[in-house]
Amino acid sequence: MFEAIAFYLFAFLTIAMFFIAVTTSQALYALTALAAGMIFISAFFFILGADFLGAVQIVVYSGAVMALYAFGMMFFDTTRDVKEKNGNKYIVVGLATISAVLVVAIFAAPIVSQNITALYPMVEGAGNTQEVGLVLFTKYLIPFEVAAVMLLVAMIAGIVLAGKQMDLSLTLLDDKEIEEIKNKKMKKVL
Amino acid sequence: MEFYLYLALFAPLAGSLFAALFGASPKTLIAGLVPSLLLLTSFVSSTILLVHILGGGAPIQVEMMTWMATGDLYIPFGFIVDQVSVTMMMVVTVVSTVVHFYSIGYMDHDKGFNRFFSYLSAFVFSMMVLVMSDNFAGLFIGWEGVGLCSWLLIGFWYHKESATWAANEAFIMNRIADLGMLIGIFLVYWNTGTLQYAEAFALMPELPTDILVLMGIFLFIGAMGKSAQFPLHTWLADAMEGPTPVSALIHAATMVTAGVYLVVRANPLYDLIPNVGLFIASLGAFVALFAASMALVNRDMKRIIAYSTLSQLGYMFVAAGLGAYWVALFHLMAHAFFKALLFLGAGNVMHAMHDELDPFKMGGLKKPMKWTFIMMTVASVALAGIYPLAGFFSKDLILEVAMIEHHYIIYSVLLFTAGMTAFYSFRLVALIFHGEERYKLFGVHPHEAYKFMLIAMAPLLILAVIAGSFKMTYFEMVTAVLPATEYHVHSVVTYWIMTIGTQLFVILAIAFAYKKYANSSVKVPDGTSKMENRLCYKILSNQYYIPYIFEEYLVKPYRELSTVLWKHVDMKIVDATVDGIAGIIYSTGEKTRDMQSGNLSTMLKWMVAGTVGLLSLAVVFGLAVRYSAEIKAILSGLGV
Amino acid sequence: MMEIGLNHYLILSTILFTIGLIGVMRRKNLLLLFFATEILLNSVNIAFAAISHFYGDLTGQMFAFFVIAIAASEVAVGLGLLIVWHKRHGTIDLDSLATMRG
Numbered sequence: 001m002f003e004a005i006a007f008y009l010f011a012f013l014t015i016a017m018f019f020i021a022v023t024t025s026q027a028l029y030a031l032t033a034l035a036a037g038m039i040f041i042s043a044f045f046f047i048l049g050a051d052f053l054g055a056v057q058i059v060v061y062s063g064a065v066m067a068l069y070a071f072g073m074m075f076f077d078t079t080r081d082v083k084e085k086n087g088n089k090y091i092v093v094g095l096a097t098i099s100a101v102l103v104v105a106i107f108a109a110p111i112v113s114q115n116i117t118a119l120y121p122m123v124e125g126a127g128n129t130q131e132v133g134l135v136l137f138t139k140y141l142i143p144f145e146v147a148a149v150m151l152l153v154a155m156i157a158g159i160v161l162a163g164k165q166m167d168l169s170l171t172l173l174d175d176k177e178i179e180e181i182k183n184k185k186m187k188k189v190l
Numbered sequence: 191m192e193f194y195l196y197l198a199l200f201a202p203l204a205g206s207l208f209a210a211l212f213g214a215s216p217k218t219l220i221a222g223l224v225p226s227l228l229l230l231t232s233f234v235s236s237t238i239l240l241v242h243i244l245g246g247g248a249p250i251q252v253e254m255m256t257w258m259a260t261g262d263l264y265i266p267f268g269f270i271v272d273q274v275s276v277t278m279m280m281v282v283t284v285v286s287t288v289v290h291f292y293s294i295g296y297m298d299h300d301k302g303f304n305r306f307f308s309y310l311s312a313f314v315f316s317m318m319v320l321v322m323s324d325n326f327a328g329l330f331i332g333w334e335g336v337g338l339c340s341w342l343l344i345g346f347w348y349h350k351e352s353a354t355w356a357a358n359e360a361f362i363m364n365r366i367a368d369l370g371m372l373i374g375i376f377l378v379y380w381n382t383g384t385l386q387y388a389e390a391f392a393l394m395p396e397l398p399t400d401i402l403v404l405m406g407i408f409l410f411i412g413a414m415g416k417s418a419q420f421p422l423h424t425w426l427a428d429a430m431e432g433p434t435p436v437s438a439l440i441h442a443a444t445m446v447t448a449g450v451y452l453v454v455r456a457n458p459l460y461d462l463i464p465n466v467g468l469f470i471a472s473l474g475a476f477v478a479l480f481a482a483s484m485a486l487v488n489r490d491m492k493r494i495i496a497y498s499t500l501s502q503l504g505y506m507f508v509a510a511g512l513g514a515y516w517v518a519l520f521h522l523m524a525h526a527f528f529k530a531l532l533f534l535g536a537g538n539v540m541h542a543m544h545d546e547l548d549p550f551k552m553g554g555l556k557k558p559m560k561w562t563f564i565m566m567t568v569a570s571v572a573l574a575g576i577y578p579l580a581g582f583f584s585k586d587l588i589l590e591v592a593m594i595e596h597h598y599i600i601y602s603v604l605l606f607t608a609g610m611t612a613f614y615s616f617r618l619v620a621l622i623f624h625g626e627e628r629y630k631l632f633g634v635h636p637h638e639a640y641k642f643m644l645i646a647m648a649p650l651l652i653l654a655v656i657a658g659s660f661k662m663t664y665f666e667m668v669t670a671v672l673p674a675t676e677y678h679v680h681s682v683v684t685y686w687i688m689t690i691g692t693q694l695f696v697i698l699a700i701a702f703a704y705k706k707y708a709n710s711s712v713k714v715p716d717g718t719s720k721m722e723n724r725l726c727y728k729i730l731s732n733q734y735y736i737p738y739i740f741e742e743y744l745v746k747p748y749r750e751l752s753t754v755l756w757k758h759v760d761m762k763i764v765d766a767t768v769d770g771i772a773g774i775i776y777s778t779g780e781k782t783r784d785m786q787s788g789n790l791s792t793m794l795k796w797m798v799a800g801t802v803g804l805l806s807l808a809v810v811f812g813l814a815v816r817y818s819a820e821i822k823a824i825l826s827g828l829g830v
Numbered sequence: 831m832m833e834i835g836l837n838h839y840l841i842l843s844t845i846l847f848t849i850g851l852i853g854v855m856r857r858k859n860l861l862l863l864f865f866a867t868e869i870l871l872n873s874v875n876i877a878f879a880a881i882s883h884f885y886g887d888l889t890g891q892m893f894a895f896f897v898i899a900i901a902a903s904e905v906a907v908g909l910g911l912l913i914v915w916h917k918r919h920g921t922i923d924l925d926s927l928a929t930m931r932g
Contacts, residue, residue: 004833014842014846015842018846018850018869021869037869041875044880048883050882053875068906068909069905072861072912075916076916092795092852095855097848098802100848102806104841104844106809107844132891132895135888139892147895147896150899151899154902154903157906157907157910158910159910161910161911161914790927790928798851798855
């Protein structure tokens, strides 16, 4: 009973927030709605007993990602109204609806739901965080490490692309211009 | 010995390739000389092989390489030099060597000099493959190779419409016959499982007769095309559009005899089916008479000789059909020598008369062209079969064969034809070399050919005279592989009556020809004389209206059918389908260009559309798997 | 109705995914387009967590973790690229980004 009420409440809130995030013309509203939606999603994770995942959701999304977006927004100066030309709305809605129906049909098909068996069953008598740790550092150790490397690469990439020489970007210069800059640097050293 | 085999086979190819190097450059003597010398090498090698075989050596068989090996099908490039093929090799190399050297003079002023030698040597190579192959597949390669070279050489002067037409006619007629040949070869393979002569013929006696008859008939259809037997004979006369040395080599001495060679080679097969043999003999006799009658009135020097070739091929088929294979091969050899000589002589005359072909416009040429006169007279005497020249031994032998085998109708036809042969040969000689010097009316100043051309012809002259004396040596050699039936008329009296009678008949025909055409009253016909308006003359000079019939009843309906098919089937169905497919692809491209506008937003939409498509496929397949039993039931209900 | 099962979560996930798709298709501002992709990723995460819960299998949660890691990387790199683009062209409108036109 309690679970059902919680589910419907958060389902409604999430859908509403995401709907606003998608449709509003105010970038600030969109950002706020998105952040709210993320936090509501973490509620589902808690309901489902995935406490650790819920915590990560709040920390990573609502903390890190939203902060990044916020900074980005300030940089791009999109606080005012976003003007967008929109094409045929019916195509957009139609395609989305059809795909939704199809996905539901696939999920609901007995052939899918009946064939799922637990590969890594929950460990009895351990908390969710403990279980996650057990699986993550045994079976998924290598993907975990790879993900860590990927995050490192992404971080460096983000810093290189956005941070270095804010008035000048190496990636968008051709070889000649890069050569000139190098020569300038050499002169400075000399 | 294998070395000589390869040398004999590949020297002409080397010559051809060498001459081909100069194909696009202006005339160089070396392009003619080198192939000729290489051919001489080939001739010498063939002679060495002949000596080897004559000396009782075993036939040489080599397998150069595997050509095809798939499953049970195994076809090697194998060659054999046995008594039969060595005879053919000698004929081919002798005549072609002479023709090569002769051509250096004959083609002297021609722009295509280098090209000519390339083609000519390529022809010799193909012919060598044809006669030396030890299996039907190799034979077929050579068969097609000579067909191709013949086409190239007939159409050598491709700027002349008539030459290209004649080349195409020859090629297409041969193609029709080759289909028969190919079916014959397939039949051999299906029923014996091999294409090697020795193995296939060894298995044949066990096969049912009707299959053997089919094989024999289809192989003979191929032979009919190559050897220009009725009704596929029209191409040979038209093939005279080619240069005269080509006519001498291909359309008299070698290629057209390939059909005879095939029948001789397949003698174990034809021995099993005497009825087909009888048919071949009858057809041969018919063609002999038929061609000789056309030669009687023709007014084209080369065509007369071509018809005479046709007639002589008929003789050969009579002999082969009656089972006297060695006689056929012997006549083939003798005929090659004197017919090539005759053609080359005609080439000299043509040169002297500036390509004039009508013998009525010549006359009295014996003074300016003494040697050519002698050579052509000797060749004609040999052709007529007067003792002791080559033709007497070979041709009279065929008459005897017909007599001994009790085919009296064939015998009398052949005898009559022998008279006609003598008549038209000497009609030609009389018109060209005797009588009044009519050429003066046309302002021509004839001159004798180059000396080296005459010397080149000399070997043929000698062979035409003495070839008959090889008869017994030849018989002993060749009967090692061919049925050794000696043909002797049992009663001595009959023999002498026959021989002397034939000789007298022939001499009378010659005398008649001289009387009629060697006097001073012969005029250039203008279509007004009484004889020219006779029905039989018209029929003969129009070649029995056979080309006309072909044109009217085969070519024209076929052309109309083709036009209908082209306009209605090809354009409206085949082309429309192809164009339609292209059109659909083009218009799809045009219409889907908008997709690739470079606008990322549009692309995202298309991406979603693609996802939807894939998802629906997933659903469809999921349903299909879920309800597979029901779907199968429905399909089986529909009868799928 | 009151008993919440796997299908409820899956349908919720699908609805959110559809909202994300709509966003992806109609947004022209690149930053807002990124928001829509975040919605897509999150909707999938819900489905993963739900399946993980109802089948007693932790694999779903593992995948959700990796999805979050990928989302974080994507934001970092994507924003970096956006900044570069904005520096060059002064706009982050999708319609101006037509260098792929053939």
